[in-house]
Amino acid sequence: MDELIAVLTEIKALFNRSLSELSIDCVVFGFHDNQLKVLLLRVKGSNAWSLPGGWIYKTEDVEHAAYRILQERTGLDAIFLQQFYAFGANQRYNGKEVMSRMGLPPEHNFFPERAVSIGYYALVEYSLVAPKTDFFTDECRWWDVTEIPDLLFDHNDIVSTALKTLRRQFDYQPIGFNLLPEKFTLIELQKLHETVLGHPLDRGNFQKKMLSYGFLERQEERKTGGAHKAPYLYRFDAEKYETYLRDNE
Amino acid sequence: MDELIAVLTEIKALFNRSLSELSIDCVVFGFHDNQLKVLLLRVKGSNAWSLPGGWIYKTEDVEHAAYRILQERTGLDAIFLQQFYAFGANQRYNGKEVMSRMGLPPEHNFFPERAVSIGYYALVEYSLVAPKTDFFTDECRWWDVTEIPDLLFDHNDIVSTALKTLRRQFDYQPIGFNLLPEKFTLIELQKLHETVLGHPLDRGNFQKKMLSYGFLERQEERKTGGAHKAPYLYRFDAEKYETYLRDNE
DNA sequence: TTATCATTGTGTCACAATCACACAATGGTG
DNA sequence: CACCATTGTGTGATTGTGACACAATGATAA
Numbered sequence: 357m358d359e360l361i362a363v364l365t366e367i368k369a370l371f372n373r374s375l376s377e378l379s380i381d382c383v384v385f386g387f388h389d390n391q392l393k394v395l396l397l398r399v400k401g402s403n404a405w406s407l408p409g410g411w412i413y414k415t416e417d418v419e420h421a422a423y424r425i426l427q428e429r430t431g432l433d434a435i436f437l438q439q440f441y442a443f444g445a446n447q448r449y450n451g452k453e454v455m456s457r458m459g460l461p462p463e464h465n466f467f468p469e470r471a472v473s474i475g476y477y478a479l480v481e482y483s484l485v486a487p488k489t490d491f492f493t494d495e496c497r498w499w500d501v502t503e504i505p506d507l508l509f510d511h512n513d514i515v516s517t518a519l520k521t522l523r524r525q526f527d528y529q530p531i532g533f534n535l536l537p538e539k540f541t542l543i544e545l546q547k548l549h550e551t552v553l554g555h556p557l558d559r560g561n562f563q564k565k566m567l568s569y570g571f572l573e574r575q576e577e578r579k580t581g582g583a584h585k586a587p588y589l590y591r592f593d594a595e596k597y598e599t600y601l602r603d604n605e
Numbered sequence: 606m607d608e609l610i611a612v613l614t615e616i617k618a619l620f621n622r623s624l625s626e627l628s629i630d631c632v633v634f635g636f637h638d639n640q641l642k643v644l645l646l647r648v649k650g651s652n653a654w655s656l657p658g659g660w661i662y663k664t665e666d667v668e669h670a671a672y673r674i675l676q677e678r679t680g681l682d683a684i685f686l687q688q689f690y691a692f693g694a695n696q697r698y699n700g701k702e703v704m705s706r707m708g709l710p711p712e713h714n715f716f717p718e719r720a721v722s723i724g725y726y727a728l729v730e731y732s733l734v735a736p737k738t739d740f741f742t743d744e745c746r747w748w749d750v751t752e753i754p755d756l757l758f759d760h761n762d763i764v765s766t767a768l769k770t771l772r773r774q775f776d777y778q779p780i781g782f783n784l785l786p787e788k789f790t791l792i793e794l795q796k797l798h799e800t801v802l803g804h805p806l807d808r809g810n811f812q813k814k815m816l817s818y819g820f821l822e823r824q825e826e827r828k829t830g831g832a833h834k835a836p837y838l839y840r841f842d843a844e845k846y847e848t849y850l851r852d853n854e
Numbered sequence: 855t856t857a858t859c860a861t862t863g864t865g866t867c868a869c870a871a872t873c874a875c876a877c878a879a880t881g882g883t884g
Numbered sequence: 885c886a887c888c889a890t891t892g893t894g895t896g897a898t899t900g901t902g903a904c905a906c907a908a909t910g911a912t913a914a
Contacts, residue, residue, distance in 0.1 A: 418721060442723050558875090560892085584890040588891090833860045834908075
């Protein structure tokens, strides 16, 4: 009971220093075992899952809030983070529902009546993430994007909109490197593209195309440990990428 | 003075039934005389220009609010309208500035302290629009997109982000028809594309490409009145467009 | 009425990009 | 040390795009 009061006090303080009609929800993508993953949170004392999210401080840039929220959940500082849509349906959000899911009396709902949520999606390196829970949640872990359960509110919509945006981005901009470790093989990059786009790619053509961009730097070392010919490792060269972008304007 | 009090009363009522931390700004594009136009409003009693915008009613979908706001300014019902970004910098907005521009005492600012604005852009048929002012403005008219003056707040950023989005959309989706009358010639469509994209296009290749999509329906009639060979008129066929979209998934 | 001429509708050809497939080189395995 | 799955790279067919050409058209003006 003391613990509950402490938590409620903390929440009240959080709401006091935040905007009340706006929130942020983040779709955090990772890549592991040739599968696209999304970071989800389980609501305290329930088995309802939701996206990592949070509120915006009253004098804080929205973008800063998104970075902060993501930092709190993943422990990561510099990440690829992009706004993709503001979800503003009138009944998308329901504070009382969260209350009852958390085993709290819905008639004492302390969540805002209504909130518009700004959706951000992030691309992170799976192995670097240390998932952390927040006040409202018991558990934070990766879910395969093909196995996402029913989520709170409109969070399933948010995820599928994020996915659609991600696929379109992949089509006309090379951003997949953010999901891979610093050094990777071309096959790993190809598997990532195939997973995101949802269809197989020709190995030879894919490698030629990627190398033709000119911003992948082949390393001396090769990936060892495999059962066969050792492939080269590559690094994404941000500087050469800038040059590529300039030339393609 | 009576008039001022009446206006202030109306504004107060508007704020009371609206969300206070959120607003909507619309970039309305039109096409006239081979120029891309944007609809702007002049703030009451000043020569400061701004985008058409407004507030969201407390129980209203954000998208509905955007349509409503646009309807109020243009008189149009069905229009191409798309959300493109939420602008959330902390100091992007300044109620006191509007007060002083309107000749009102800034210390009695009744605008919200801070508002995040959701940006929408619209494509409309120029000739159908009947620009109307609102409470806060004296004048509402089209501006050539290349001659836009310094606007209030971050509205210049909003316009340029909308333009960037529009150009990208034009690259990979045929949406220009929304800016033209029901029946148009291929040259008119080409001029529109050239204006939006900012570079000339080959006439022959452009016509072949457009017709290859299969959703332009050639009319019996031709455009008369020109000094030379009369070109065919075309109509955008929404049904065939759906088929085209399905086949290109 | 008829020659004129800018514009339209359509065709050709070169070139670049993409796709499907092939094959030798490689490096761990048994 | 022969084997073999995988890698790195090459080739030819197909498709898409860009530059340019030319006859057909329809208003204009003698």
